[in-house]
Amino acid sequence: MISFTSFPIQPDDIHNGWRAHHPDIAEDTLMDLDDEQELFEAGGSKLTYPGESLTSSQSYMRGHGTYVDNEEVIASVAGTVERVNKLVTVRAIRTRYNPEVGDLVVGRITEVQPRRWKVDANSRQDAVLMLSSVNLPGGVQRRKLESDELQMRTFFEEGDLLVAEVQAFFSDGAMSLHTRSLKYGKLRNGQLVSIPPILVRRLKSHFIALPCGVDLILGLNGYIWVSKHVKESDQEGEEGFDTEAVYSNQNDEIDESTRLAISRVTNIIRVLASRFVPLSDTLLLEAYEWTVDQEGGVKDLLQEDVGDALVATVTARL
Amino acid sequence: MQSLSKAEKSYIQVGLLSSPPSRSDGRSLLDYRSVALETGVAPLANGSARVNIGRNANQAGGGTEVVAASKLEVESIDDDGGVEGGRIVCTVSCSPSAYPHLSSGALDDIQQDMTTILHQTLAHPSLHPNNLSILPRKKSWLLNLDVLVLADAGNVYDALFIAARAALWDTKVPRTRSVEYKARKTTGTKPGGTGDMDVDEETPSGFDTRQIQNATDFELPDYWDEGEVLDGREKWPVCVTLNLVPPVHYLDATGQEEAATPLRLLLMFTFPPNGPADVQAMRMLGPGELKITQLKDLIVTGEKYAHDLYHSLNVKLKEEDVRRNQKARDRFEQHR
Structure with a gap:
């Protein structure tokens, strides 16, 4: 029922009796390896550490994630080095979501303001969803009325989850969202799991239907919605568009097996994210089949050895 | 507490109430996430511990993380508010990164709530250790127990009490020896023999009241270990949080589950070495209601969960003691 474990042992080199070299010597050997050619040829595979010197500032320009000190371009974050012509940038491993127009995101309403909602989308600032960029009940092409402004909470209220697309940026860098498609809107029948945004790749479609009766929405901001499968026929149709269906807070009946599959x-997803494996639809499917084959319970997945085995098999197969 | 949409709340509640009950991560109602525990994390404290519930296996992040440390301080009984026999002051502070969505005012409120619960439970006279006094009516130890919440992923109260218990278990009280000033009895031969300091070499007898009265100050003898353990360390309570979604209850809620639970019942139990368990404190959190008959049943079942928690925690604490002794010995070998 309850089990205690230990924290992993930290390598405490302060008390490790001896070192191979004097620290200065060790640094010198590293310097030799840090040849510019090698740095850029390795491409995305090499990770920088903050404060690592990348190259000379006379031949290269500093980009995001770097700064110049003593005529050297130095990484300010841990991440991968990228270079476009003379511009050197470091893409951080752990960062907030950097939005781009057209991205699909999952967000949560934090505030209702006049004619707009504020949405937490794991970005540096809250995103904005204007009342004019949502589908209003009673026809897609309907103009917004004053009465709509007064009943904005009937559409989205604080805490509600929604899936939307990045439409544009404001001058301060905040993103503006829109839900003007029948695929977008309020989320129900499932649960949210959040992972580092860097682990969600850009895919052809971010709406994934797994054959086990589970739908996935992979938000590029690292929020992932796992829900019960909804049939295509129920989802589509201009006539079927009404307030009850789109802005409903009621969950459908969800049976035991679907719940288990969602869990x-x-x-x-949690296991893969904790081992830093980027998600894709094929990977998730492989992983799901593997876990069903193992005949273990759902909670066994959270054990360390089972998780390691899962990641080892799945990444080996791809 | 994080905000959830109505659909998410009902998804969690319906899952808990269905039969068999299902939770978002597939645990059963009475399952805990794995709890990582380490003692002796702060070298300058007299006792310390770090606890993480639901830690992500490969990353440092994830889970509810709490660090507790106790520090002993000398107090004069007359002027700086010291009390005969010593006293215990518990403080909980929350890192702003544990509650990023809260304003600083709300954060203060949360800290205040946690401090009150922890202090009122642990500083209760029934749990007071006997070896916190130094000189009767003059000096005593003040035990500051500071607990820091570094991350909250649900079930923070259980984590607080586990960390507090582990830190107090780990606490060593330095040995002291009383010092008194005596007029020298020699006459004439030495000049100025009026009030030299003299260390009291005799072991004080409990019946000899003169010696105790004469002692004016104390010193720390040079000793090979850090001191003796805090008296009555078996007695420090453990807390179980029963999350109530009537008619069921469950343990170790995640942050999302907590947001969907109307009522939480905190029960703190002590298990004296010989004798039955005692309810040391009890709290209800949240807007829900509970009938007194239901409460009685919950206390009986809660005691069972607390007993399990208490035993596995004790086993782990003893393991930690062994591990640290081993580590100290290895280090000694290396330096020799």
Whole structure:
């Protein structure tokens, strides 16, 4: 029921009796390896550490994630080095979501303001969803009325989750969202799991239907919605568009096996994220089949050895 | 507490109430996430511990993380508010990164709530250790127990009490020896023999009241270990949080589950070495209601969970003691 474990042992080199070299010597050997050619040829595979000197500032320009000190370009974050012509940038491993127009995101309403909602989308600032960029009940092409402004909470209220697309940016860098498609809107029948945004790749479609009766929405901001599968026919149709269906807070009936499948998929995503494996639809499917084959319970996945085995098999197969 | 949409709340509640009950990560109602525990994390404290519930296996992040440390301080009984026999002051502070969505005012409120619960439970006279006094009516130890919440992923109260218990278990009280000033009895031979300091070499007897009265100050004898353990360390309570979604209850809620639970019942139990368990404190959190008959049943079942928690925690604490002794010995070997 309850089990205690230990923290992993920190390598405490302060008390390790001896070192191979004097620290200065060790640094010198590293310097030799840090040849410019090698740095850029390795491409994305090499990770920088903050404060690592990358190259000379006379031949290269500093980009995001770097700064110049003593005529050297130095990484300010841990991440991968990228270079476009003379511009050197470091893409951080752990960072907030950097939005781009057209990205699909999952967000949560934090505030209702006059004619707009504020949405937490794991970015540096809250995103904005204007009342004019949502589908209003009673026809897609309907103009917004004053009465709509007064009942904005009937559409979205604080805490509600929604899936939307990045439409544009404001002058201060905040993103503006829109839900003007039948695919977008309020989320229900499932649960949210959040992972580092860097682990969500850009895919052809971010709406994934797994054959186990589970739908996934991979938000590029690292928020992932795992829910019960909805049939295409129920989802589509201009006539079927009404307030009750789109802005409903009521969950459908969800049976036991679907719940288990949702939990299993959620745990798989957590396991993969904790081992820093980027997600894709094929990977998730492989992982799901593997866990079902193992005949373990859903909660077994959270054990360390099971998680390691899962990641080892799945990444080996791809 | 994080905000959830109505659909998410109902998804969690319906899952808990269905039969068999299902939770978002597939645990059963009475399962804990794995709890990582380490003692002796702060070298300058008299006792310290770090606890993480639901830690992500490969990353440092994830889970509810709490660090507790106790520090002993000398107090004069007359002027700086010291009390005969010593006293215990508990403080909880929350890192702003544990509650990023809260304003600083709300954060202060949360800290205040946690401090009150922890202090009122642990500083209760029934749990007071006997070896916190130094000189009767003159000096005593003040035990400051500071607990820091570094991350909250649900079930923070259980984590607080586990960390507090582990830190107090780990606490060593330095040995002291009383010092008194005596007029020298020699006459004439030495000039100026009026009030030299003299260390009291005799072991004080409990019946000899003169010696105790004469002692004016104390010193720390040079000793090979850090002192003796805090008296009555078996007695420090453990807390179980029963999350109530009537008619069921469950343990170790995640942050999302907590947001969907109307009522939480905190029960703190002590398990004296010989004798039955005692309810040391009890709190209800949240807007829900509970009937007194239901409460009685919950206390009985809660005691069972607390007993399990207490035993596994004790086993782990003893393991930690062994591990640290081993580590100290290895280090000694290396330096020799």
